[in-house]
Amino acid sequence: MAQQVQAVIAPGKNEPVRVETIVVPDPGPGEAVVKIQACGVCHTDLHYKQGGIGDDFPFLLGHEAAGVVESVGEGVTDVAPGDFVILNWRAVCGQCRACRRGRPWYCFNTHNAKQKMTLLDGTELTPALGIGAFAEKTLVAAGQCTKVDPEVSPAVAGLLGCGVMAGIGAAINTGQVGRGDSVAVIGCGGVGDAAIAGARLAGAAKIIAVDIDDRKLEMAKTMGATHTVNSRTSDLVGEVRALTGGHGADVVIDAVGRPETYRQAFYARDLAGTVVLVGVPNPDMMLELPLLDVFGRGGSLKSAWYGDCLPSRDFPMLVDLHLQGRLNLGAFVTETIGIADVEEAFQRMRDGEVLRSVMVF
Template identity: 80%
Template sequence: MPQDVRAVVARAKNEPVRIETVVVPDPGPGEAVVAVQACGVCHTDLHYREGGINDEFPFLLGHEAAGVVEAVGDGVTGVAPGDFVILNWRAVCGRCRACARGRPWYCFDTHNATRKMTLADGTELSPALGIGAFAEKTLVAAGQCTKVDPEASPAAAGLLGCGVMAGLGAAINTGAVGRGDSVAVIGCGGVGGAAVMGARLAGAAKIIAVDVDERKLTTATGLGATHTVDARAADPVAAVRDLTGGNGADVVIEAVGRPETYKQAFYARDLAGTVVLVGVPTPEMKLELPLLDVFGRGGALKSSWYGDCLPSRDFPMLIDLYRQGRLDLDAFVSETIGLDDVEAAFARMQAGDVLRSVVVL
């Protein structure tokens, strides 16, 4: 039967979030109800609250989560009640042209639960990224649940559901960083920091962290950066070139999502190198580059969607590395908070005071 739970809801654009009673229905065919154990506070949730994604208010916020499957609907075989899972926003369909070509990480027909969670008065909610996990329980498509080692910390594991996976995947999957490569990461917040960690995991020889915040550069060093560049004091392009023998980096990961930092990434890479855009721009942003430079410099300009990850492949593998002590996901957890603290966590995130605040239930 439907359950009433406490959850964080954004009622209107730019209004502070509120704790509301949310009605979670029984799972329908292909769906699952998950008892949320932890959920990271991501910039995307703030974008929803600010109306930067769409205007389908009210939103049930939260999406970077881990928890335990409580119930499943008809036809669900991949997970069962009691399974510890990370929630993902890419439930692949297995049928679209990308899946048919063996590239499910590009799935063009990902799906969410069809039944709706509501407020107590029956108002339908729009769950952030089809998840809505700033809640004691949430309803998702079963394909959004990826089973992993239950011994993993929920606070750390849940971060693979969005930001950390986006950064790790930008380096490992999209950028295809290899042993001995030089890598520059522009923007070293949560996603950029994860890209630094991904480059180290892939065996990069030189990892250059670029930011305007000394605190983030210090954190990036702890995550594996071999060099740092304070973009307030030095030209990032010249600095990256100086650190790579005048050539530029083999892979440059842009984790800010602005035209000016993208241009820095473009000119800070080596000839035939790779630029990876993982920072999310806003709709009004425009990019101008001399087409002759695009042609003459060769290489690849890529965008990374969710780190080009395949949750069923990547989440269990990364959790195994975490459990072996080879991937320090705990380093991204700056603080643990309660549901009532999400609005304050948004302010700390905007001020750059945290990598991730994590709601623990």
């Protein structure tokens, strides 16, 4: 039987979000209903509200979530009612050419729930990243549910569903940071700090945090940065080179996603080094680089797509590292909020006051 629950809706472009009653249907084949316990407030949710991702309003916001499976539909075997799960927005198909080649983190046919959640008047909702977890309960594809150790705090676990995984994965999976490497991370918000934490986990010897805000640089030190550069007052490329023997960093991660920061990342890396783009550009942004420099410097220019993660592999591993005290996921939680506090959380995000606000039910 369909359920009515409270949820946060973005009704139209740049309109204030509001709490509405929505209808969550019973799970169909391959689907699951999850009772949400916590959900992070991510920049992607703000992009949805601003119309930067699409115009399929109204949006059901929220996607960095953890909770308990309440019910499952026909054919679901990987999760069962009562399982504690982190939600992911890339349920792999297992059949596409990437999956068949043993690279499911590149799956070209990821899927979401087929049924739609609605407002009380029947208006269909578009769930953010196919999840929509600023809600007491949500409907997802069962493959979007990843079981992890229930000993972890939901407020911490949910952040692996997007931003923290994107940053850690950009360092470990995409950038393939190794022991003794030098790493520079441009942009020290939630994703950038997660990349710093990932580089530290991977054994990087030198981790250079770059930002224009000294407050964020101080926070980056607590995540594992060994050096900091304020690029508002210093030459980013020159400083990174000076800190790496004049050569440039082995891996440079752009967690901002602007043409100017990407160019800085390109020239701040060592010859044959790696650039990883994990910051999300706007659709109208264009990049210009001398093709001879691209050829002559060698190395790799990569994009981190969800940190090239495989949720079934990476989420349980990172939760275990957190529970062992080797990865402080709690450091990313600046504050906890209620369901009515999302608009204010967006403002604090704009002002650079938080790494993550987390809605707790």
